[in-house]
Amino acid sequence: MIELKNISIGYTSTLIEVNEMILRPGEIKALIGANGMGKTTFLKTLMNQIPPISGTVTIDDISLHKLDRAKLSSLVSFIGHGFKGVDGLSVLDYILLGRTPYLDRFGSISYVDKEVAFEALKSAGIKSLSGLNTSELSDGQLQLASIARALAQETPYIIMDEPTTFLDYRNREIIFNLLIDLSHKGKGILFSTHELDMVSKHQIPVAAISNENKMILFDHCPKMEKLIEICF
Amino acid sequence: MSSAYKRSLILLPITLGLLAFTHVLSGKFDITFSELVSSFTRFDPNDLNHVIIQEFRVPRTLTAILAGASLSLAGMLMQTLFQNPLAGPYILGINSGAAFTVALGTLTGISFFQSDAGLLGSALIGAFIFGLIILTFSFFLRNIVSLLLIGIMIGSFTSAITSILLSISTPENMKIFTLWGLGSLQKVESGQIVFIFISFVIGVLLLLTQLKGINALVLGENAASSLGINLRSLRIAMISITALLAGMVTAFCGPISFVGLAIPNLSRIIFKTANHRKLTYANTILGAHFLLIADLITIWFEPIILIPINAITALIGAPFIMLIIIKKLK
Numbered sequence: 001m002i003e004l005k006n007i008s009i010g011y012t013s014t015l016i017e018v019n020e021m022i023l024r025p026g027e028i029k030a031l032i033g034a035n036g037m038g039k040t041t042f043l044k045t046l047m048n049q050i051p052p053i054s055g056t057v058t059i060d061d062i063s064l065h066k067l068d069r070a071k072l073s074s075l076v077s078f079i080g081h082g083f084k085g086v087d088g089l090s091v092l093d094y095i096l097l098g099r100t101p102y103l104d105r106f107g108s109i110s111y112v113d114k115e116v117a118f119e120a121l122k123s124a125g126i127k128s129l130s131g132l133n134t135s136e137l138s139d140g141q142l143q144l145a146s147i148a149r150a151l152a153q154e155t156p157y158i159i160m161d162e163p164t165t166f167l168d169y170r171n172r173e174i175i176f177n178l179l180i181d182l183s184h185k186g187k188g189i190l191f192s193t194h195e196l197d198m199v200s201k202h203q204i205p206v207a208a209i210s211n212e213n214k215m216i217l218f219d220h221c222p223k224m225e226k227l228i229e230i231c232f
Numbered sequence: 233m234s235s236a237y238k239r240s241l242i243l244l245p246i247t248l249g250l251l252a253f254t255h256v257l258s259g260k261f262d263i264t265f266s267e268l269v270s271s272f273t274r275f276d277p278n279d280l281n282h283v284i285i286q287e288f289r290v291p292r293t294l295t296a297i298l299a300g301a302s303l304s305l306a307g308m309l310m311q312t313l314f315q316n317p318l319a320g321p322y323i324l325g326i327n328s329g330a331a332f333t334v335a336l337g338t339l340t341g342i343s344f345f346q347s348d349a350g351l352l353g354s355a356l357i358g359a360f361i362f363g364l365i366i367l368t369f370s371f372f373l374r375n376i377v378s379l380l381l382i383g384i385m386i387g388s389f390t391s392a393i394t395s396i397l398l399s400i401s402t403p404e405n406m407k408i409f410t411l412w413g414l415g416s417l418q419k420v421e422s423g424q425i426v427f428i429f430i431s432f433v434i435g436v437l438l439l440l441t442q443l444k445g446i447n448a449l450v451l452g453e454n455a456a457s458s459l460g461i462n463l464r465s466l467r468i469a470m471i472s473i474t475a476l477l478a479g480m481v482t483a484f485c486g487p488i489s490f491v492g493l494a495i496p497n498l499s500r501i502i503f504k505t506a507n508h509r510k511l512t513y514a515n516t517i518l519g520a521h522f523l524l525i526a527d528l529i530t531i532w533f534e535p536i537i538l539i540p541i542n543a544i545t546a547l548i549g550a551p552f553i554m555l556i557i558i559k560k561l562k
Contacts, residue, residue, distance in 0.1 A: 047458055073460030080458075086450050089506035100448045100459035107444035107509065133504075153459070 001025070002046065002076075002157055002188065007055030009038065009045045014053055016042055018215040021207060023190055025156045028183035030199045030221075031192040033209030034232050039192040042209070043161050046190070047078050059157070073101040077150035079160040083142060085134035091145050092130040095120055098152030117152045124148035124178065140171030147178060158182070160191035164198070176202055200224050237503065237510060244517045248297070251524045255293045256285070258531045263289070287422060295420040296527045297520040298428045299481040300491055304519025305439065306478040307492030308499070308511055312446055313470045314370060317500075317556060318380055320493035321359075321478035325386035327489075329362025330355040330482040331413065332390040338409050339401040346408070348424055352431075352483045359479030362386065363471040415486035415542040417527050424484050431480035438473050439512060442466060446508045488523075489542055490549025495519045497556050522548075 002023040008014040015038030023029060033039045044050050046057060048064050057064040059075050067075070077098070086094075098120065099113040121127045124144045129137065137145060143163055150158045163179070164172045176198050183189050190207070193199060199206060199221055206218040210230045257263055263281050271282040303321065310319040310326075321327050337345030337354040344350040366383055373379045398406050411419075420428070439446075445466040448456040457463055481488065499514035500506075526544040533539050 049454070049457065069457065069462055070460040073458060076458075078455070078458035080452075080454055083451065083455070086506050088500050088504045089450060093505075093507060094451075097448055097451060097459065100444060100456075100461065103444050105441050105444050107447050 001060065002190075003058045005055060007045075007057065008053045009042055010053055011041065011050065014213065016209055016213055016215055018055075021215060021217060023157065023188045025188045026183060026186050028179060028189040028204055029191075029207050030204045031190060031207050031209070032194075032196065032199065032227060032231055033192075034211075037209045037213070037231070039209065040161055043078070043159055043190075043192060046159055047076065048072055070101060073153070073155075075155055076157045076159055077153040077155040079143075079146045079150050079158070079163060081162045081165055083146060085137055085142055087133070087135045089134045090130070091126070091132050091134055091137070091148075092117060092121070094134050094145055095130075095148045095152045098149040101153065113152075116154065117148075120148040120151035123151055123182070125174075139166045140168070140174065143167065143171070143175055144178070147175075147182075151182075156186075157188040157190070160189070162192050162194070164193060164195055172198055176204075180204070196224050196227055200227075237505075240503070240517075241513070244521070248517060248520055248524075251521060251528075252293050252297065255296065255524050255528055255531070256289045258528060259284075259289065260534060288418065291420050291422045291425050292418050292527070293524070294425050295417045295428065295485065296523045298425075298432050299417065299485050299488065300495075300519035300521070300523030301516040302428075302432050302435065302477040302481050302519070303488060303491040304495035304499070304515035304522070305435065305512065306474040307494075308496040308508070308515045309439070309446070309470045309474045309477075310492070311496050312449055312508065313367075313467065313474075314379060315449075315452065316380070317497050317560065318493070318553070319383075320490075320496075321474055322487065322489045322492055323380060323387075324363075324366045324383035325390065326359050326363050326366070326474060326478050327482050327487040328387040328390045328394075329365075330359040330479045331487050332394050333358030333361075334412070334483060335394040335397055335409055338412075339397050339405050341402065341405055348427060352427055352480060355483030356475060356479040359475035359482065360472060362390070363475045367467060367471050412486045414540045415488045417485055417523070417541055420484050428480055428484060431476055435473050435477040435480075436512070436516070438469065438476075440509075442469050442473070443508050443512075446470070447506070450506045450508075485541075487542075488545060490545040490553070491519060491523060494545075494549040494552050495522055497553070498522075 004018045004021045007018045009016045031039055045052050051065065059067065095117045096109055096113060099116065121130055124147050126144045126148060129141055134145065164175050172195060179189055180202060203221050206221050208216045208227060208231050210216050216230060256268060261281060261284055263285060267281050268285055271285040275286060276282050307320040310321055310324055311317055333354040334351060337350055345354060365386065369382050370379055373382065398409060445461045448459045448461050453463055495518050496515055499511055499518050503510055503514045505511060527541055529544050530539045530541055
């Protein structure tokens with residue numbers, strides 16, 4: 001499990017204080033907070049891209065700063081936002097890049113890697129897209145491909161920064177259902193989002209960054225009015 | 233797509249071979265195919281054509297192949313590292329860095345710096361240092377256009393210093409450097425080919441060991457990092473390999489422009505892939521094609537006028553790059 005205890009997060013001054021937060025495999029959590037309250041900083045801290053100001057994050061009982069990048073990449077996969085596809089990079093090749101932590105330095109792809117990638121394509125429901133160029137995909141398809149890439153990485157935890165931004169209603173539904181489904185299959189998922197209606201509709205547990213810079217956890221999604229009062 | 237790639241594995245080496253033959257056989261003196269063969273099988277030092285083939289023609293052909301391949305691979309690395317199709321060793325100031333240290337060396341008049349090892353050494357050091365300078369700028373200049381402009385400015389700055397150095401040097405040294413600065417494939421002697429070949433092989437082998445990281449870097453630095461790639465060591469490796477490949481060519485052939493900028497783009501367009509294993513092959517073979525063709529053109533014009541190789545690479549390369557910019561940025 002990913003465990004945070006008495007941690008303050010931020011670059012130079014504290015943006016968020018977390019008393020305790022735990023994410024186990026099989027759990028899903030939506031990270032909610034107003035713009036500029038530190039959602040991305042929080043996710044970056046979990047990805048060990050910036051150190052916490054005080055306290056430590058542990059993943060499966062190992063403290064984050066002791067994990068090297070290679071080991072971390074086999075525990076946590078990260079999907080940032082803003083990936084627009086790359087000219088000449090096919091969907092299958094993109095998903096195969098999720099196998100990077102398991103490849104030798106020459107990047108040789110084995111039969112197993114291909115099997116895992118195909119499995120990931122299937123789980124994300126985009127088998128038919130495998131031969132397409134990533135630069136030709138719609139935003140919704142790109143997001144599904146990114147999730148498939150994270151699945152190919154075979155990590156117990158997946159962290160996502162605003163996976164449904166720019167998506168239409170139908171695609172948001174698809175992504176939310178997929179994330180919930182993946183958590184049922186054992187993945188620990190944490191994603192930042194502004195879709196309060198979706199979170200509340202699907203009854204997803206919430207980690208909210210309050211106006212007072214505190215992390216407040218809800219095992220059951222609270223009423224939207226309450227969330228808005230706390231965060232915005 | 234992948235069957236097209238497989239076809240290219242057979243087809244392009246054949247066309248390269250044919251081009252190389254044409255290149256060897258082209259020039260002021262008519263040389264027949266049988267003379268070419270016999271110069272290898274039973275070399276006669278009194279036969280002028282044999283000497284021409286062994287001392288001038290073959291080295292020049294091999295230089296075109298190796299230099300074209302090396303500069304293209306260097307360009308591929310820079311374009312992936314800076315995630316911009318307009319990056320290249322020339323435009324980022326890496327070539328002019330090599331030129332600068334070569335000038336420093338040559339113009340001191342110390343004979344070591346005018347030897348092969350001295351020339352190669354100073355070019356490599358220059359290429360590496362200027363690679364690191366542009367890499368340092370890239371850490372706090374996120375805007376790629378600014379970075380390219382910085383590269384161009386560094387290039388102008390170092391050329392200015394180089395020209396000052398020139399003006400205070402002896403006419404003899406000045407001439408050596410000016411000729412070198414024009415860029416030429418024909419000054420490489422058979423003994424120097426070994427240097428170029430070894431640097432090319434080492435460069436490619438090192439490149440292959442970085443393929444995993446380079447492929448992941450296509451997704452951007454954050455994504456590559458989350459895939460377990462150590463960005464710092466990857467960046468330094470990519471700059472070092474670029475310095476080796478571009479610096480070595482620059483040392484012996486002078487600064488040759490546009491190959492490293494145009495061919496990586498052409499490779500991506502033709503091979504439609506972001507897989508750097510395939511792109512390594514594509515750049516090697518297309519780069520060799522390109523410089524052979526460019527040099528063939530200068531050879532054909534030789535009876536009328538002496539065109540520097542740089543003029544040809546720019547005449548073909550510049551419009552091609554303009555096309556790409558118009559297509560990408562419109």
